[in-house]
Amino acid sequence: MRIERRLRQPRWLIVAVPAGSLVFAFFASGLVLLATGHDAISSYRKIFDAAFVSKGVLSDTLVAATPLAFTGLAAAAAFRMRLFNIGGEGQLLIGAITAAAAGLYFGGSGGPSAFAIAAMVVAGCAGGAAWALIPGVLRAFFKTNEIITSLMLNYVAAYLLTYLVFNSHSYWRESKGFNAAVFPTSKTLPDSALWPAATVHVRGGIVLPLGAGFALLAAGVLWALYSRTRFGFEAQVLGDSPRAAQYAGMRTRRKILAVMAISGALAGLGGASQDGDFRHTLDADPNGLQRQYYGYAGIVVAALARYNPLAVVLVAFLIGGLQNAGNTLQGVDFPSGLVGVMQGIILFSTLGGELLVRYRIRFGRSRPEAAPAVEPV
Amino acid sequence: MNHSLLVVLLASGVAYGTPLLYGALGELLAERSGVLNLGVEGMMLVGAVMGFWTVQRLHAGSGVSLAAAIGVAALAGAAVALIHAFLVITLRASQIVSGLALTIFAGAAGLSSYLGNDLKLADNPARHTFHAVFPSSFQRWPIVGPILFGQNVLVYASWACVVGVWLYLSRTRLGLNVRAVGESPAAADAMGIDVTAYRYAHTLVGGAFAGVAGATFTLAITPQWVDGITGGAGWIAIALVIFAFWRPELCLVGAYFFGALQALAPQLQAREIHLGPTELWANWLPYLMTIVVLVLVSASGARRRLGAPASLGLPYVREER
Numbered sequence: 001m002r003i004e005r006r007l008r009q010p011r012w013l014i015v016a017v018p019a020g021s022l023v024f025a026f027f028a029s030g031l032v033l034l035a036t037g038h039d040a041i042s043s044y045r046k047i048f049d050a051a052f053v054s055k056g057v058l059s060d061t062l063v064a065a066t067p068l069a070f071t072g073l074a075a076a077a078a079f080r081m082r083l084f085n086i087g088g089e090g091q092l093l094i095g096a097i098t099a100a101a102a103g104l105y106f107g108g109s110g111g112p113s114a115f116a117i118a119a120m121v122v123a124g125c126a127g128g129a130a131w132a133l134i135p136g137v138l139r140a141f142f143k144t145n146e147i148i149t150s151l152m153l154n155y156v157a158a159y160l161l162t163y164l165v166f167n168s169h170s171y172w173r174e175s176k177g178f179n180a181a182v183f184p185t186s187k188t189l190p191d192s193a194l195w196p197a198a199t200v201h202v203r204g205g206i207v208l209p210l211g212a213g214f215a216l217l218a219a220g221v222l223w224a225l226y227s228r229t230r231f232g233f234e235a236q237v238l239g240d241s242p243r244a245a246q247y248a249g250m251r252t253r254r255k256i257l258a259v260m261a262i263s264g265a266l267a268g269l270g271g272a273s274q275d276g277d278f279r280h281t282l283d284a285d286p287n288g289l290q291r292q293y294y295g296y297a298g299i300v301v302a303a304l305a306r307y308n309p310l311a312v313v314l315v316a317f318l319i320g321g322l323q324n325a326g327n328t329l330q331g332v333d334f335p336s337g338l339v340g341v342m343q344g345i346i347l348f349s350t351l352g353g354e355l356l357v358r359y360r361i362r363f364g365r366s367r368p369e370a371a372p373a374v375e376p377v
Numbered sequence: 378m379n380h381s382l383l384v385v386l387l388a389s390g391v392a393y394g395t396p397l398l399y400g401a402l403g404e405l406l407a408e409r410s411g412v413l414n415l416g417v418e419g420m421m422l423v424g425a426v427m428g429f430w431t432v433q434r435l436h437a438g439s440g441v442s443l444a445a446a447i448g449v450a451a452l453a454g455a456a457v458a459l460i461h462a463f464l465v466i467t468l469r470a471s472q473i474v475s476g477l478a479l480t481i482f483a484g485a486a487g488l489s490s491y492l493g494n495d496l497k498l499a500d501n502p503a504r505h506t507f508h509a510v511f512p513s514s515f516q517r518w519p520i521v522g523p524i525l526f527g528q529n530v531l532v533y534a535s536w537a538c539v540v541g542v543w544l545y546l547s548r549t550r551l552g553l554n555v556r557a558v559g560e561s562p563a564a565a566d567a568m569g570i571d572v573t574a575y576r577y578a579h580t581l582v583g584g585a586f587a588g589v590a591g592a593t594f595t596l597a598i599t600p601q602w603v604d605g606i607t608g609g610a611g612w613i614a615i616a617l618v619i620f621a622f623w624r625p626e627l628c629l630v631g632a633y634f635f636g637a638l639q640a641l642a643p644q645l646q647a648r649e650i651h652l653g654p655t656e657l658w659a660n661w662l663p664y665l666m667t668i669v670v671l672v673l674v675s676a677s678g679a680r681r682r683l684g685a686p687a688s689l690g691l692p693y694v695r696e697e698r
Contacts, residue, residue, distance in 0.1 A: 004696070032488075036495050084473055138668070142676040147415065147473065148616050149671060152664040155609050159660045167656045293486045299477055336604075337491030344482020348460060351470040351478060359469075 002362045003355070013357050018304055021349035022318075028349070029342045036335075043334065050328045051321030055204035057328075062212055063278055064327070065320025067092065069215035070270025071298025072305065072312040073222055074128075078263040079299075080226060080307045082239035085260060087135060087150030088267040089295025090157030091128040095268025096289065097161060098127030100172055100189065100275045100282035107193030116193040120272045121214070128268015129261040131157065136260030140253040146260075158290050165284035172282045186282040195276035211273030215313060218266060222309040225262075235259055267295065293340075297323065300343045304350050319343065379516075379523050385644060386637045388523040391532060392598060394636025396421070396590040396607070398535050400614030401621065401628040402542050403454075403586025408618055409546065410579035411559040411688040412465060413472045416479025417587050418611025420457045422489035424450035424588025429595035429602045430496050432505050439505040447531075447592055454588020455581045457483050462580040466573055469692040485605030493602050503600035507531055531593050538586075542625040555579060559686030562693040572693050587611065609664065610639075616667045619674055622684040631670075638663040 030040035051061055071088040078085035102123035107116040134153060138144040164170040165186045174180045174187045195210040226232035235255055238245040246252065274289060275282060283289040301319050305311035326339035379385075400417050407414050414420075428450030435442050461479050464470040483489055493499060507529035509516065515526040546552040557565040558575045566572050594606050613635055621627035642659035645652075652658075 032491075036491075084477075086477060138672055142672050144668075144672045144675040145619070148612060148619075149668045151612050152609070152616075152667050155664045156661050159657060163654065163657045168654065291486075296481050296484075296486070300481060303474060303478075335491045335494035337487050337489065337494060340481060340484065340487030341491050344478055344487050347474070347478035347481060348464060351464055351475055352468050354470060355468045 003359050004362060006358060006360050009357055014306070017353035017357055018306065018315075018350060021304065021346060021353045024349040024353075025342060025346040028345045029338070032341055032345075033338075046329055046334070047322065047325040050325040057324065058203065059205070059207040060328070061317065061321045061324045062207065062209060063320075064324040065317045066209055066211045066215055066273055066277065067270045067292070067294040068297055068301050068320050068323070069212070069219070069313050069316035070273065071267050071294045072301030072316050073215070073218055073298075073309055074263045074267035074270070074295075075299045075302035076305065076307040076309055076312050077222055077226075077266060078259055079302055080239060081235040081255070081259050083136075083139070083256060083259055083263070084147045085132060085135065085150050085263045086147060086299060087132060087153050087264075087295070088298045089293065090150070090154035091131045091264040091267035092271040092274070092295055093154075093157040093161050093289070094131040095124035095128035095271025096274050096282060097164065097172070097271070098268070099124035099272030100186070103189045103193030103275060104171065104187055107190035109190060110192050112194060112196045113192035116190075117195055117210070117276065120193060120195075120276055121269060124268045124270075124272025124275075125265035126268070128271060129265040132260045132264020132267070133257065136257050136264075139260075140256040154295065161282075161284045161290065162286065165282065172284075186284055188281045189275060193276060194280055195273070197277070209273070209277040211270075211277040214269060214273065215316075218269065219309040219313045222262075222266075226309065231255075231258070267298070270294065292323075297343060300347050303347055306350075319346075379519060382644065382648065382650075384520055384523055386640055387633075388527055389640035389644070390633045390637030391524060391528060392636065393639045394632035394634070395532050395535050396593040396598070396610055397614050397617060397635055398629060398632035399538070399586050399590035399593065400611055401617040401632060402535075402538055402625060403583035403590070404615055404618050405583075405621070405623060405625060405628060406542065406555075406579045406586070407458075407583035408689055409559045409623060409686055410555050410576045411562060411686055411691065411693070412462070412576050412580045412583075413476065413690045414458065414461050414479070414580060414583060415473060415476025415615060416457065416461055416483065416611075417590075417614050418607060418609065419480040419483030419487065419489070420454040420584045420587035421591035421594075421607045421611045421614075422485065422605070423457050423483045423492070423591065424454040425591030425595040425606055426489045426492045426496075426498065426602060427453035427588070428592030429498055429503060430492070432503050432596060433498060433501065434496075442505045443507060443596065446596060447589055450588040450592035451585035452588070454584040454586070454591065456584070457488075458580050458584025458587070461584075462577050465692065466576045466580070469694065472690050472692075480611075490604045493604060498602040501601070503596055505596075506600040507597040529597050531589075531597055536629075539625050539629050546625070556686070559688055562688055566693070566695060576693075587614075590614070613663060613667055616671055619685075620670045622674075623686065624684065635663055635666070638666055 033040040074088045099120040102119040106119040135146040135149040139146040164172050166184045172186045174185045198208045200206045234250045301315045305315040428446040431446040431449040432442050464475045465472045509527050511526040516522045554570045558572050562572045617631045620631045
């Protein structure tokens with residue numbers, strides 16, 4: 001068996017490889033299920049039903065898919081430039097904190113107010129962007145590895161979130177009422193800061209959250225940014241060949257900062273959508289938002305979508321279905337870590353599949369006389 | 378005197394620093410051969426859960442159980458590392474993305490949680506744990522008692538590992554070969570060194586070290602199983618390798634420093650010392666210090682001089698050299 005570089009990359013492989021990766025991932029996870037004494041086929045049927053088929057589950061799948069679309073876009077935006085921002089998790093949490101503050105401050109009674117929602121969107125984006133700019137600035141000015149710094153900040157953000165609600169008398173913490181004195185909770189958002197949702201009346205009603213709309217919009221903008229503007233082109237050149245970019249006079253630092261800010265803002269918007277669309281409060285429960293690991297799953301989404309923003313939305317829907325099924329089925333015949341295992345295997349197979357795009361594998365013995373013999377002079 | 382904050386911090390710094398030290402030594406071996414493995418956190422967690430499982434299920438004496446647990450943890454860590462090795466060495470995948478994938482696959486929401494759940498390991502304390510080796514009369518000696526003689530066998534074994542790794546890398550032919558593979562695989566290949574075999578071996582050994590590091594949590598520091606029990610220690614271990622300029626002896630210093638930082642939050646809580654928002658900054662400290670240290674190291678001049686293997690993170694393809 002020999003591995004040799006492809007001279008041309010056939011177009012069909014670019015779709016076939018991610019699809020094949022998914023199939024392989026299901027096969028390999030099936031082996032994990034079988035090895036631990038579960039019936040893989042019936043597990044898969046249950047997953048599929050709970051994710052896409054049963055009545056009303058599509059709404060729940062959208063609930064899981066919306067944050068994944070945001071963190072997936074965040075990862076795609078940064079990874080495209082080979083900026084490995086794996087702080088999507090922390091940026092989402094910080095976005096949730098700042099957006100909740102905006103919602104609490106600007107929201108009032110009555111129906112959803114465009115002003116309060118806009119304030120939450122801006123605050124969420126700003127919070128996430130600011131958090132992402134910390135590793136961004138360190139990378140741009142001190143060449144500090146952004147992988148570890150952005151990851152460390154995930155833990156810092158999680159501790160901050162817990163602290164704000166459980167260990168301090170912060171703005172976010174509920175201080176009125178009998179329960180507040182016994183068990184710390186965060187304030188509920190006022191009515192006008194709750195994001196509206198549209199309902200499509202098919203299959204028992206599918207609820208389309210406003211955040212899902214924002215995610216679609218963001219995906220379109222990000223796609224246009226990367227494939228239709230000079231900025232996007234330069235960012236990709238910087239990723240593929242930093243030296244060529246430097247010779248061409250592109251500004252590395254500025255681009256690192258901008259891309260990190262965009263990436264963080266997308267994750268932060270995901271946090272704002274968590275507050276406004278789904279949780280209607282700042283969720284600081286250690287088993288709540290922090291346990292969903294949306295930031296890390298976003299990396300899987302982005303890699304499977306091959307960092308293409310439009311594909312991210314589609315993949316987020318698929319992986320969201322998986323995550324939703326994991327939440328619904330969790331119990332005896334569906335151990336909790338299975339979703340992570342499947343996501344990991346999906347990533348592995350996408351990575352392995354990448355090899356098939358760039359190289360081709362030939363079977364059989366290599367021909368010994370590939371080069372013409374040199375005549376002795 | 379032995380109960381003063383400083384002595385207790387140093388003593389628990391050694392205890393908390395031990396998993397960091399094992400993790401960092403393993404990562405150092407892999408990186409010296411040119412393979413960056415960002416999956417330390419995942420390998421640690423799988424080692425932690427499998428080591429804990431061995432102790433719970435094996436019906437044997439304390440010593441045998443614990444020895445078997447360490448062996449199983451090392452094997453589990455190496456098995457997880459094998460995935461990374463195959464992807465990045467044989468399939469030439471991106472080492473960064475593959476390492477991240479490894480953490481997602483094996484980490485707090487992945488395989489380790491799956492195994493912990495499926496093997497029903499939560500809610501029970503470990504049946505056997507590592508205890509201090511020396512009698513308590515030794516531990517009463519001022520200052521050195523708790524720090525040097527109050528530790529379990531994993532701590533002393535880690536010291537042997539530091540010396541072993543140092544001797545291996547700097548004083549043996551094999552170690553010289555490893556360094557050649559990490560610096561210039563093409564030159565090593567020309568010398569007749571099997572680059573692929575060296576990289577596989579050191580990635581796997583790195584995984585085994587990470588597995589032992591994980592078992593240190595579940596069998597010594599906090600003898601129980603909780604999802605994500607390592608709390609980012611794997612990532613700190615990766616940062617430690619950079620901080621230590623890829624030298625084993627400096628890993629020891631760094632590990633105990635970060636161990637002491639991790640011990641600070643529980644110690645301050647136990648002593649009811651409140652300095653401002655203690656719950657916040659004491660928990661933040663290890664993570665923030667990691668960032669500070671990384672910035673200091675990366676800002677202080679050329680990376681090459683500081684010991685990063687020149688081919689770290691690059692796949693080696695004989696046909697394309």
